[in-house]
Amino acid sequence: xxxxxxxxxxxxxxxxxxxxxxxxxxxxxxxxxxxxxxxxxxxxxxxxxxxxxxxxxxxxxxxxxxxxxxxxxxxxxxxxxxxxxxxxxxxxxxxxxxxxxxxxxxxxxxxxxxxxxxxxxxxxxxxxxxxxxxxxxxxxxxxxxxxxxxxxxxxxxxxxxxxxxxxxxxxxxxxxxxxxxxxxxxxxxxxxxxxxxxxxxxxxxxxxxxxxxxxxxxxxxxxxxxxxxxxxxxxxxxxxxxxxxxxxxxxxxxxxxxxxxxxxxxxxxxxxxxxxxxxxxxxxxxxxxxxxxxxxxxxxxxxxxxxxxxxxxxxxxxxxxxxxxxxxxxxxxxxxxxxxxx
Amino acid sequence: xxxxxxxxxxxxxxxxxxxxxxxxxxxxxxxxxxxxxxxxxxxxxxxxxxxxxxxxxxxxxxxxxxxxxxxxxxxxxxxxxxxxxxxxxxxxxxxxxxxxxxxxxxxxxxxxxxxxxxxxxxxxxxxxxxxxxxxxxxxxxxxxxxxxxxxxxxxxxxxxxxxxxxxxxxxxxxxxxxxxxxxxxxxxxxxxxxxxxxxxxxxxxxxxxxxxxxxxxxxxxxxxxxxxxxxxxxxxxxxxxxxxxxxxxxxxxxxxxxxxxxxxxxxxxxxxxxxxxxxxxxxxxxxxxxxxxxxxxxxxxxxxxxxxxxxxxxxxxxxxxxxxxxxxxxxxxxxxxxxxxxxxxxxxxxxxxxxxxxxxxxxxxxxxxxxxxxxxxxxxxxxxxxxxxxxxxxxxxxxxxxxxxxxxxxxxxxxxxxxxxxxxxxxxxxxxxxxxxxxxxxxxxxxxxxxxxxxxxxxxxxxxxxxxxxxxxxxxxxxxxxxxxxxxxxxxxxxxxxxxxxxxxxxxxxxxxxxxxxxxxxxxxxxxxxxxxxxxxxxxxxxxxxxxxxxxxxxxxxxx
Numbered sequence: 001x002x003x004x005x006x007x008x009x010x011x012x013x014x015x016x017x018x019x020x021x022x023x024x025x026x027x028x029x030x031x032x033x034x035x036x037x038x039x040x041x042x043x044x045x046x047x048x049x050x051x052x053x054x055x056x057x058x059x060x061x062x063x064x065x066x067x068x069x070x071x072x073x074x075x076x077x078x079x080x081x082x083x084x085x086x087x088x089x090x091x092x093x094x095x096x097x098x099x100x101x102x103x104x105x106x107x108x109x110x111x112x113x114x115x116x117x118x119x120x121x122x123x124x125x126x127x128x129x130x131x132x133x134x135x136x137x138x139x140x141x142x143x144x145x146x147x148x149x150x151x152x153x154x155x156x157x158x159x160x161x162x163x164x165x166x167x168x169x170x171x172x173x174x175x176x177x178x179x180x181x182x183x184x185x186x187x188x189x190x191x192x193x194x195x196x197x198x199x200x201x202x203x204x205x206x207x208x209x210x211x212x213x214x215x216x217x218x219x220x221x222x223x224x225x226x227x228x229x230x231x232x233x234x235x236x237x238x239x240x241x242x243x244x245x246x247x248x249x250x251x252x253x254x255x256x257x258x259x260x261x262x263x264x265x266x267x268x269x270x271x272x273x274x275x276x277x278x279x280x281x282x283x284x285x286x287x288x289x290x291x292x293x294x295x296x297x298x299x300x301x302x303x304x305x306x307x308x309x310x311x312x313x314x315x316x317x318x319x320x321x322x323x324x325x326x327x328x329x330x331x332x333x334x335x336x337x338x339x340x341x342x
Numbered sequence: 343x344x345x346x347x348x349x350x351x352x353x354x355x356x357x358x359x360x361x362x363x364x365x366x367x368x369x370x371x372x373x374x375x376x377x378x379x380x381x382x383x384x385x386x387x388x389x390x391x392x393x394x395x396x397x398x399x400x401x402x403x404x405x406x407x408x409x410x411x412x413x414x415x416x417x418x419x420x421x422x423x424x425x426x427x428x429x430x431x432x433x434x435x436x437x438x439x440x441x442x443x444x445x446x447x448x449x450x451x452x453x454x455x456x457x458x459x460x461x462x463x464x465x466x467x468x469x470x471x472x473x474x475x476x477x478x479x480x481x482x483x484x485x486x487x488x489x490x491x492x493x494x495x496x497x498x499x500x501x502x503x504x505x506x507x508x509x510x511x512x513x514x515x516x517x518x519x520x521x522x523x524x525x526x527x528x529x530x531x532x533x534x535x536x537x538x539x540x541x542x543x544x545x546x547x548x549x550x551x552x553x554x555x556x557x558x559x560x561x562x563x564x565x566x567x568x569x570x571x572x573x574x575x576x577x578x579x580x581x582x583x584x585x586x587x588x589x590x591x592x593x594x595x596x597x598x599x600x601x602x603x604x605x606x607x608x609x610x611x612x613x614x615x616x617x618x619x620x621x622x623x624x625x626x627x628x629x630x631x632x633x634x635x636x637x638x639x640x641x642x643x644x645x646x647x648x649x650x651x652x653x654x655x656x657x658x659x660x661x662x663x664x665x666x667x668x669x670x671x672x673x674x675x676x677x678x679x680x681x682x683x684x685x686x687x688x689x690x691x692x693x694x695x696x697x698x699x700x701x702x703x704x705x706x707x708x709x710x711x712x713x714x715x716x717x718x719x720x721x722x723x724x725x726x727x728x729x730x731x732x733x734x735x736x737x738x739x740x741x742x743x744x745x746x747x748x749x750x751x752x753x754x755x756x757x758x759x760x761x762x763x764x765x766x767x768x769x770x771x772x773x774x775x776x777x778x779x780x781x782x783x784x785x786x787x788x789x790x791x792x793x794x795x796x797x798x799x800x801x802x803x804x805x806x807x808x809x810x811x812x813x814x815x816x817x818x819x820x821x822x823x824x825x826x827x828x829x830x831x832x833x834x835x836x837x838x839x840x841x842x843x844x845x846x847x848x849x850x851x852x853x854x855x856x857x858x859x860x861x862x863x864x865x866x867x868x869x870x871x872x873x874x875x876x877x878x879x880x881x882x883x884x885x886x887x888x889x890x891x892x893x894x895x896x897x898x899x900x901x902x
C-alpha cells in the first residue's frame with residue numbers, strides 16, 4: 001500500500017486538498033483577492049481611489065445612458081452673477097474688483113474632466129466604486145487576517161497553558177475566560193475600542209484580536225487536555241523532555257491543524273465584525289476605506305436610489321466570505337480524512 | 343455424520359477498493375462450512391481476513407468500496423446471503439444470525455440501561471409486549487449468569503464489569519434464539535479468569551440452545567477447549583482446516599505449527615522462541631534445543647530496590663467528602679542487574695500504575711525506590727532528570743506512544759538531543775541508524791513516519807528509542823500485548839538478546855502469564871493494588887502459594 005515516498009501529515013493533507021475540485025476553485029478565487037489586496041498595498045492598483053474621477057453618482061458603464069438627475073449639475077460650476085451698477089453699489093469688494101481679476105489670472109480655471117460613467121459607478125464625490133472595493137478589500141482582509149492571527153496566538157498560548165498544566169493555573173485561566181465571555185460581545189468590543197482610544201486600522205486589529213481569542217482558547221485547551229494523557233507525551237516525559245518542549249514541540253504539531261481551521265474561520269468572522277464595527281462608526285477611520293465603511297456610506301445613497309455601491313460591496317464581500325468558508329470546510333476535511341463520508 | 347450444514351462459504355473472494363485505483367484483496371477464495379449444532383473456530387493473525395468473512399456473513403461490509411467475486415456464495419440454510427436485499431438481510435440479522443463483538447464497553451450504548459437495550463431487541467424481532475419482553479430479558483440475564491438479574495436489569499453499562507457487559511451482549515445476541523452466533527474475539531478485551539468463564543458460558547449456551555457458533559480469534563490455544571472444527575487463515579487464504587482434535591494433535595500446515603509454537607508455553611522455556619519464518623522456511627528442525635534457566639540468586643547485584651511503595655488517588659465523594667483509592671499499596675521488591683522481574687495481574691490490579699510510579703510518571707504517596715543508594719521519589723524534578731536517561735519505559739500501545747508528526751529519525755534523535763548525548767546531530771543520526779539496524783529495521787525507516795509501519799515494527803522503534811539512552815532499567819508496560827502472536831515472539835526474542843548484550847534489567851508488566859513465565863526471573867503477582875505473591879518464577883509457577891495465583895494459573899487456556 002505505502003511503498004511510495006514518505007509523506008508527512010501536511011503533505012498528505014495538501015494532496016487531498018489538491019484532489020478536491022471545490023478546493024481548487026475556492027483557492028483560485030481567494031488567490032485573486034489576495035493578489036489584488038497585495039497589489040493595492042503596493043499602490044499598483046486603486047492607488048487614487050480617493051480622487052473624484054467621475055461625476056457625483058456617476059452611472060455604471062453598463063447603464064451609462066440612464067438619466068441621472070445629478071448629471072448635468074454634477075460638474076459643480078460656480079454660478080455666474082452678472083455685475084451691474086446696482087450690484088456694485090452694495091458690494092463692499094467692488095473697489096478691489098480689478099485687483100481680484102488680476103489675481104485670478106494667476107490661477108487659470110482648469111476645467112476638470114470628469115467621467116459621466118464609471119465601470120461600476122461612482123459615489124457622491126465621484127470616486128470609482130471598483131477602486132474603492134479593491135482598496136477596501138485590502139484593508140478588510142488585512143484587518144481580518146492580522147486580527148485572526150493575534151486572536152489565535154493569544155488563544156493558543158493561553159489554551160495550551162491552561163490545558164497542559166491544569167489545576168490552579170487552569171482554573172485561573174478558566175475564570176478569566178468566563179469573565180470575558182460573560183459580557184455581551186459588542187459591548188466588550190466597544191469598551192475595548194474606547195479604552196484603546198486611538199482610531200485607526202491597528203486599533204481595530206487589536207480590538208478584534210483581544211476579544212476573539214475565546215473560541216480558540218476553548219478548543220486548544222480541550223485538545224491539550226486530551227493529548228496530555230496520550231502515551232507519546234508520556235513517552236516524551238519519560239525520556240526527559242522539558243515542559244515547554246512537550247507543550248510546543250510534541251503536542252502543538254498534533255493540534256495545529258485544528259488551529260489552522262479555527263484561523264480561517266476567524267478571518268471570516270473578523271471581516272464581518274469589521275464591517276459591523278465600521279458601520280457603527282467604531283471601525284477604520286472615515287478617511288480610509290474598507291468594506292464596512294462602504295456599507296456605512298450606502299445608507300445615504302440608497303435613499304437617492306443609488307444602489308451600485310451597495311451591490312458591488314455586497315457581491316465582492318460575500319463572494320470572499322463564502323469562498324473562504326467553503327475553503328475552511330474542505331481544509332477541515334483534508335486534515336481529517338476519516339470524518340468525510342462521501 | 344448426518345449433520346446438515348447451516349452455513350456454507352463457497353469460494354468467497356472480497357476485494358476492497360482503496361481509492362486511486364488501488365485494490366486490496368482481503369479474501370482470496372475461502373471455503374468452509376458451519377454444520378448445525380457445532381462450533382467452528384476461525385483463527386488467524388491481524389490481516390488474515392477472519393473478521394472480513396464474518397462481516398460478509400452479517401452484510402456489514404461497506405457497500406461503497408467492497409466487491410464480491412461473481413462466483414462467491416454464502417449459503418445460509420441454502421439461501422445465498424450475497425443475493426439478498428437489504429430488507430431481507432435486516433430481518434435475518436438478529437433473528438437467525440447474531441453477533442457479539444470484541445469490546446463490550448463500546449458495543450453497549452452507555453446512555454441506556456442494559457434492560458432497555460435487551461427489551462428493544464426483543465420487541466423489534468419478536469413483536470411481543472414491553473412487559474413480556476422485560477420478563478424474557480430477566481430470564482436471559484439469569485441464563486447468562488448475571489447475579490440478581492431483576493435488579494441488574496436496570497443498571498447502566500458502566501456500572502457493570504467488563505465480563506458482565508460481555509454477558510449482557512451475549513444475552514442480547516441469543517435473545518431471539520439465533521441459529522448462528524458469530525463471536526468476534528469475544529474474550530480478547532477481558533481478563534484471563536473472566537475469559538475462562540465466558541468460554542464456559544458460550545459452551546453451555548451452544549449445547550442448551552442447539553445453535554452453531556462461529557468463533558473468531560487470534561489465539562489458537564483458546565479454541566482447543568471450545569471448537570469442534572478449526573479453520574486457520576493467513577493473508578486471506580485458508581492454511582488448514584479440520585476437526586479440532588486432529589488439528590491440535592497433528593497440525594499439517596507449517597503455519598499452524600508456527601502459531602502453536604510461537605506462543606510461549608507455560609511449561610517450557612526455550613532458549614529462543616521460534617518465529618513463523620522458522621516454520622515457513624523449513625528451519626523447523628534447526629531450532630535451538632534446550633531450556634533457558636531463570637532465577638535470581640543471592641549473589642546477583644541489586645540495581646533497584648522498591649520498598650513499601652504506595653500510590654493513592656483521591657476521589658471526590660458527595661459535596662465535600664473525599665475518599666482515598668489505593669491504586670498501589672505497600673509493594674516491595676528488588677531488581678537484580680541483567681535480570682527481569684515480571685509483574686502480573688488482571689486489569690485494575692495496579693501493575694501499570696506501579697511501573698509508572700517507579701519512573702515518576704505518577705506521583706507517589708509513600709515508600710522508597712532506591713537506585714544507587716538514592717531514593718528517587720525524594721529527588722526534585724531537576725535532580726531526577728539525569729535519571730530519566732537511565733530508567734526508561736516501553737509502552738503498551740505502539741500506535742499511541744510514537745508522536746505521529748515526527749519522523750522515525752526525529753523520534754530516535756530527540757532523547758539524545760535532550761540529554762546531550764553526542765556533540766553533533768550527525769553523530770546522533772549515525773547512532774540512530776545503527777540502532778535501527780540493531781532492532782532489524784530497514785535503513786530507509788529513518789525518514790519515514792510511524793504510521794507507515796506495522797505494530798511490531800513500531801514497537802521495535804520504541805525499543806530503539808529506549809536504547810539511544812543506554813538505560814540500565816527498562817519498564818516494559820504490556821509491551822507485547824498488542825502484537826500478533828508471531829510478532830510477539832520476535833519482539834520477546836529481541837528483548838532477550840538486548841538484555842544479554844547490554845546487561846539491562848527489565849520490569850516486565852503483563853497480564854499474560856505465559857509471556858511473563860518465559861521472560862522473567864522473578865514474578866510478582868498483584869491483585870487490587872497489593873502484591874499477593876513474589877517469588878522466583880520457576881518456583882511460583884510450579885508451586886503457587888496464594889489462592890489468587892492458583893486461580894490465575896488455572897485459567898490459562900489449554901490448561902483445563
